[in-house]
Amino acid sequence: MKIELSTLVPVVALAGGIIFTYGQLTNKVESLEYLKKLSDDNMNRIIVIETKLEAAQLAFDTYMRSE
Numbered sequence: 001m002k003i004e005l006s007t008l009v010p011v012v013a014l015a016g017g018i019i020f021t022y023g024q025l026t027n028k029v030e031s032l033e034y035l036k037k038l039s040d041d042n043m044n045r046i047i048v049i050e051t052k053l054e055a056a057q058l059a060f061d062t063y064m065r066s067e
Helices: 005-066
Strands: none
Touching: none
């Protein structure tokens, strides 16, 4: 069975395109997972800061009422 060059080139190009696209999508998924982790970490830091601010406000209000 003889395969002509005019048939082989599009098949190779299509396979290369599929492999390239898969690699790009995989990379984007990994980037999104990293951004989600970063966002979660930042949200946890914000929650800790808000909790500290509420505690400081409560302590300040209690101090001001005691005077």
